Amino acid sequence: MDIRTFRARTLNDALRQVRQQLGDDAKVLHTRIKNSGLVARVIWGQHVEVAATVGEKPSAPVSTEIEFDYRQQYRDQLTEMVDSPTDLDDLFTAHSAAREPSGLPEQLFQVFADLIEADVDESVARRIVSDLSTNDSGTRPHELLVDYLLDSVTTTGPLAVGRGRPRVAALVGPTGVGKTTTIAKLAANYRLRENRRVGLITVDTFRVAAVEQLRTYADIIDLPMEVVSTPTELCDAIESMQHLDLILMDTAGRSPRDVVRIHELRRMLEAAKADDVLLVLSTTASARSLGATCREFAPVGTTAVVLTKLDEAMSLGHLLGVLEESKLPICYLTNGQNVPDDIAVADGESFVRRMLGSSHNVATA
Ligand code: GDP
DSSP, X not given: OOEEEEEEXXXXXXXXXXXXXXXXXXXXXXXXXXXXXXXXXXHHOOOEEEEEESSOOOSSOSOHHHHHHHXXXXXXXXXXXXXXXXXXXXXXXXXXXXXXXXXXXXXXXXXXXXXXXXXXXXXXXXXXXXXXXXXXSOOOHHHHXXXXXXXXXXXXXXXXXXXXXXXXXXXXXXXXXXXXXXXXXXXXXXXXXXXXXXXXXXXXXXXHHHHHHHHHHHHHHXXXXXXXXXXXXXXXXXXXXXXXXXXXXXOOOOOTTOHHHHHHHHHHHHHHTOSEEEEEEETXXXXXXXXXXXXXXXXXXXXXXXXXXXXXXXXXXXXHHHHHHHTOOEEEEEOSSOTTTSEEEOOHHHHHHHHHOTTSOOOOO
16 A cells, blocks of 8 residues: 655645646545644645655555554544543544544544645534534544535525515626626526516626626616616616516625715615615635625625626635534526526525535435
8 A cells, every 4th residue: 555645734725736746536535734833834835744655545554653643643633622531532422433544534524634635614514524523423434424415505496476566676796706797697597588677777886897787787688777876766777677577786886995885875775775685796705805895794684695607716615614604595606607507596405415525426306
């Protein structure tokens, strides 16, 4: 068995090296997160060590020393996940039925490695593994993980467009995330495929090009469109569209740090009595910036998210912590620039499957 050791600054980087050099079949034998101080990390940079192989894992410990080493590795990893050393010993004992040399089922560690590889934030991954380790139902860790993720990732289904009164849905979010394109996709699908009466309103008066972009779509799909800049104009525009089934509102991209504009947007949405305030988030953005965007837009009354640019996203795991923190369900996913095709109603199972990668089968209940 060819065992190789990889060192990197983060676990994610180390696992990426494992995959690049040993391929998709590589098995992680152990990881060690060195408790080096900040200075050492800055000087040497390498903080995480991963041992991996492409051969079969040994079914028994190679030596006592290695067994101790395995156990020590898990102990290092898990010490931060549980409250006290006693809990840690319980954890080792609780899993003694399906013992690996380490005393923990391999899959529980594998779950952690899979989450990190899927780009799930390390603290979120630790919390999940800690939660799963207390489950003694006998269910395989991988299935527990999938159930956990299906519970965490909630979806709304499509916009509930009825008849009799127009449903008002506003799309909000930073500039360039795909709001206008998503509105065009939704408008074309509801108008052309579902034969609904759709109107467009844009309050994006700061960017002339954005207004023209929406007008072009309105002309092609043959939809009424109004451009407004005050809450009063907005109310008038909505009044003039009372005979429609769906009103889609495009809003100016707001910098999340622009408190005044967020306040203006809130006044607009209150005047519109919007049923849905969909926060558009690009999946290519970092977890940190997505988290900040969710927090900054929360005061406008966001009800769900639209996740865009899945076709360009390297991974989706970074969204897990963002969705958990914001508690917003997912409404739509977009995966390309083509209007009207590159949009789908969000489905929790396929989203989780995509998040974990194709090796994970999400069984339908
Ligand atoms: P807005 O400023 O939020 O209204 O963003 P736009 O709708 O103008 O989109 C900004 C850019 O992102 C445009 O070039 C779009 O074609 C592109 N875009 C929108 N949605 C997607 C998507 O799902 N995938 C990709 N690759 N590009 C997209």
